[in-house]
Amino acid sequence: MSDQSERDYRDTLNLPKTAFPMKADLPKREPARIDWWRERGTYERRLERNKKNAPWILHDGPPYANGELHMGHFLNMVLKDMFVKIGLLEGKWANFIPGWDMHGLPIELETLKHLGIKDFHEIDPLELREKCKERAIYWLERQRATRVRMGNFGDWEHPYRTIDPSFEATIVETLAELAEKSQLYKGLRSTLWCVHDETALAEAEIEYEPKVSPSVYVRFTASDAQRAAILARFNVSEGESEDAPLSVVIWTTTPWTLPANVAIALRADATYGLYRVGGELLVLATALAESALGEKFAQAHLVATTTGEKLDNAAVRHPFLDRDSVIVLADYVEMETGTGAVHTAPGHGADDFETGMKYDLPVLNPVDARGHFTAEAGPYAGLFIFKANKQIVADLEASGHLLRAQEYEHSYPHCWRCHNPVIFRATAQWFIAMDQNRLRARAIAATESVAFTPEWGETRLKQMIENHPEWCISRQRTWGTPIPAIVCVACNESILDARVARNAAKRFREAGAGSWWSDPVETYLPEGFACPKCGATSFEKEKNIVDIWFESGVTHLAVLRDAMPWPSDLVVEGGDQYRGWFRSSLVTAVAVKNAAPYRHVVKNGWVNDEQGRPMSKSRGTGIDAADAMGKWGADVLRLWTASTEFVDDVRFGPNVVEQVGRVYRNVRNRIRFMLSNLDDLPLEGVVERANMHPLDGLACAVVDAFMADVRRFYDAFDIHGAYLRVVEFESAMSSLYFDAMKDPLYALAAGDERRRSAQSALLYALKHLLTAIAPLLSFTAEEAWQEIPERLRGDEASVFDSLLEAHGKASSEDLELWNLLRELRARVAAGTEHAGATIRDYETDATVVVPAAFVHRVRELGDDLREALVVSHVLAIEEGERADVRLTPAEGSKCRRCWKYRELGADPEHPSICAPCAQVVRSL
């Protein structure tokens, strides 16, 4: 036997032991955990168990099935998952059905590119649809794999897809309902048009190229009556004006659109001047007078000014057609170029069209598909529009309406295929009438029943609906759900009949929407159907598809049915969706069900790079979600999600991940400490909460308070608040409680009742902590849960079988005591530091002073107080004004086993250790 005074007693201690590794190795281990969850049906089992409880549904806004998911998707999708898991852990039936938006032009264009086809007219529509479907499914599968890799729970085997026959049927059924309610109509709309290819183009099919256009300033002269009215609005009397002719000056670079002019748009808040120039009066914005009038500005005299608003609804005469041009207000009128008076032709511009809608102006379309003027253009009938420019300018000059003409180079939209300049041309389209049946007003009113995070989201959504004109839902494309409208062969009337639409819905549900292209029109006609206008009975199918915003706008109708309740409890999307999906869903819901389709709208921010700039592939800051998870693991990125204030814009990059990775390691190690001290705890050794030692009971109370807080944060959708609370909790537990419990855990006999009590408190803390973080750190929480000895897990085989709630309640007195201990410990630390020692040394004894109200509870702690303060002896507990400690050098010598200063040598066989240690060693 070696000399006992030199003996190392390490092997007589209960040192921590666990298979839970310090190194997380997330990218490698997480995929196996996903399989593990799937094999055990963890999500499905939990859902089944919750079935008896209230449903709570987060309805998935469908991502577009094109391209890889990026970190913006990650943020949004993981947030959704966190909310779903919170719901599940709170016992709710949180059935999450993910979905995808799979029709539409971007996929059609990508497919055409893939096939090497530039003009979609060159391929059979059914064949193109087949190829588009393949492409969309390819992307769905890639995106689904990425979403699953995030650790997200949901019914991944049965997502909803806008290309499913049942979904297409819902779309068409919705159209039928709208038709029944007279909510649909066909009207003109300004669309991008290529006169060379004779086709409508989408925004995505446009390339901007430089073009030289004529730049002309044109007089729109007032009639006598109009002149008097305008002068009155300037507060100028007839006498002062000396009978000079009065004109409003407009500026345009497309003289060929002048035949379609019906209005002049001013800006309400801009200042307009009445200028006397030579023998005439000119009206234009004061801010632009100098640049617009050129050399004439020197001789111009400002007679009076007024605001655009004052001139609203005045009128002047069209320069060469026999009609008025009315003055309107529009907020897009800019004060950079031109005259501040914008030539407005609703048939030839998107802005103009919207203004026309607002003011109920006629939409003139005097241009045919080939770009030639029709008879409506009067003297210019038959001319090719771009050739007519010159003629029109010359005529304006001759009639004295031309003020100035120049050439102007600007960036102008061109057809991506033939590279000819495109025009805006009014074409017939299907619309949802927003003001029919007060739909707009009802939609705005419906937001009142919805909660918004952030709160200003409500105003924003209302504005989007307020400012959005009629909703154009038709597209002249192939990859989508057809609008089941028919055209009367005899009178050319376009008809969207609810009965036809219902037939189509039925047919699509069985055979898919492709049948619209292959079936004869008769398939869809009800018995004895005749044209409501002329009575004829011969029809053709219209070849329009529905806008994909309408398709995604009816997901709530397609998904929230059968067992699923309507409306949903929560939707979570990026801020761009106020204009997009939040709006489109609300409008369809109000039109069909007269209520909002969701109870709560949560908006998440944009993901920018570390400098706060948008992510960009070209700058190398665009990061795919799958790549990021391969590099850092999903859980670190999930923790990043929680570490940001997701409602605002957030930043992402390697340095940010590095930082949150360190927080992750902290959490992980503290979990590891708890696990490593549970290894030998038998089930029968678990001490009831009521029988625990006072400090252990206090630790449990702190856990209870933590759980209550976390629950409150979660219920307020405050993921970030919960994250901060988790960090605060585990850091406080570690520095006070874990540190205090090391000696009892290590040095007491394994089965010592005091040690079992500490272990039981650790088990309590661990299980609750893991449940609390399971929505955030799903992989790590489950990994740790599986390392809890099985006997201690009970029937909660997965962390997702547990319940997110405290099993006790902390009193405020408990928490005050806890804080008092932290305060005392800090004072010991400061005191020992001052004495040149450290708190870890047990080199001091302490006399403790506490306020009277706490004396009893502090005394109750017994030896635990000594451990919590890391001193060798607590000499006395005194009553005082406020918490304090008096430190004195520790009495005795350092025990080689427990490191505290004690009387040594009580046991002659173990002279270098204290009596309690000796007793433990002898018992081994």
Place this chain on the structure above:
RNA sequence: GGGCCAUUAGCUCAGCUGGUUAGAGCGCAUGCUUGAUAAGCAUGAGGUCCCUGGUUCGAUCCCAGGAUGGCCCA
């Protein structure tokens, strides 16, 4: 150009309806520990709370203007 939003330590963020020396975690520096060890504990440094005016006894917080950045439009 318009609407909306943001701006607090190196980083991620707290700061309740305006009220004494503005906080946390991470990082950094220093010390301790080597029985949570690629861990743990402690101490410390670090901030014209974007700028300028205004209201107020008092402003990070309220108001106005501006700067920078973002989103949605144009």
